[in-house]
Amino acid sequence: MKKAFLVIFLVLFFDQALKIYIKLTMTLGEEIPMIGDWFKLYFTENYGMAFGMQFGGEWGKLSLSIFRILAIMAIGVYLYLITRKKNTSTGLIVSISMIMAGALGNIIDSAFYGLLFTQSSYHTVAEFAKAGEGYAGFLHGRVVDMLYFPIINLQQSELPAWIPDFLVGYDGRFVFFRPIFNLADSSITIGVFWLLLFERKHLSL
Secondary structure (H helix, E strand, O other): OHHHHHHHHHHHHHHHHHHHHHHHHOOOOOEEEEEOOOEEEEEEEEOOOHHHOOOOHHHHHHHHHHHHHHHHHHHHHHHHHHHHOOOOOHHHHHHHHHHHHHHHHHHHHHHHHHHHEOOOOOOOOOOEOOOOOOOOOOOOOOEEEEEEOOOEEEEHHHOOOOOOHHHOOOOOEEEEOOOOEOHHHHHHHHHHHHHHHHOHHHOOO
């Protein structure tokens, strides 16, 4: 169980530290180049799922938050059971722990950021909120995203003819990779891929 706790702690620590830093120092839409134009910190918030996907308004947001909590509970029970078994694969423990940590990282945003912070805008930076002055209620906070990798960024006129039009964004550009995400999303993605590629035979209890 120590391995699981260590992975979860490290993912949560770095995920929340980066999110809080972004929230308290950047305005919405502000970007900081990290590696040329290939990697940027770009502050955005979303109401829904991983990689900025949305999910059906306020009731959808609430339903998603409740689903996340139930999923975390189920993952936690499974993680406890596999750590109690002898000779459980370390890779299985780490991958499940990464998935759980990522889910926890995003549910913290949804559950508490609306209570803890004032509103971020395109002109003002958020601050820690006084009691009752946060921008949203419990489970209605927005998830902070900031990792942006526009490795390919071309005008539509610069694209080869075989690239379909639906891949071009509303801004008339083809961007790969367009979604903006966070460390929690990355943790879930890495954990799932590791699980599917290397640990499928160890999934049973």
